[in-house]
Amino acid sequence: MNDDRTPVRRSRNPLARAFAEHYAHGTVTEVEPVTPTLVRIRIHSPAAAGPPWTPGRHVRVQINDPLSLSGLLRPGETLRTYTVWEHRPAESCFDIRAHLYGGEGIGLRWVRGVRAGDPVTYWGPQGDLALREATYHLFAGEETAACAFGPMLRALGPGARVFGVVESETPEDAPPLPGPPLRRVYRHGAPAVSSAVLPAAVAGLELPEPGGGAAYVAGEAQTCRQIRDHLVRERGWPRRDIVVKPFWTPGKRGLHH
Secondary structure, eight states: OOTTTOOOOOOOSGGGGHHHHHHHHHHEEEEEEEEEEEEEEEEOOGOOSSSSOOOOOOOEOOOOOOOOSSHHHOOOEEEEEEEEEEGGGGGTTTEEEOOOOOSSHHHHHHHHHTTTTEEEEEEEEOOOOOOOOOSSEEEEEEEEHHHHHHHHHHHHHHOOOOEEEEEEEGGGGOOOOOOSSSEEOOOTTTSSSSSHHHHHHHTOOOOSSSSEEEEEEEEEEEHHHHHHHHHTTTTOOOOGGGEEEEEBTTTTTTOOO
């Protein structure tokens, strides 16, 4: 086994079992703004060579050592999760997109300060957000969700039937996406938590009859719940056809950023 992917050292502390998997090392090679509130970070890692990663998967970047004393006492202050925007196995690298959201936190401090040449330790790729076999696809989410939607839309190809809405704070903050255009809506200062803007836009979409489609709903947890309930109760969607991935919610740390 190459030394770029090293087993986590054994620990007698039972909390360490959560990290009893392999991690990988990489180096940041590019940091580039995408929008005023979105940054693209490219990471070169020998462990990124090999088969293509499933679109929609994420990596967990180590900000602080999870097996240190402080890490074991405060596990929420160790790792942050970022969706893989693009995987380039031939070049042994991958891109993540990270948001410069308001407030503070270890993930935000890392994104603000990361520079080319910085070492990175990460777990992954991980996660179960992936495209399903379907006659059409519905996407609904805000800025954080768009980081997962981009690679999924790219993988669908030009012949897919695609519907959806992406919310952002302003048009300037709207993340660019590949593939068929999705409807864009904007909060303009309204809360992103339990958003009224995104569910209303989803309710206004003209969609095919339920059954045979696949919906991917991601972003802030309370907003995701509103959209799922609308699809089930008012549109007649079977719950099994709806993938819900809450990436963040107030007061909970360690989700996507």
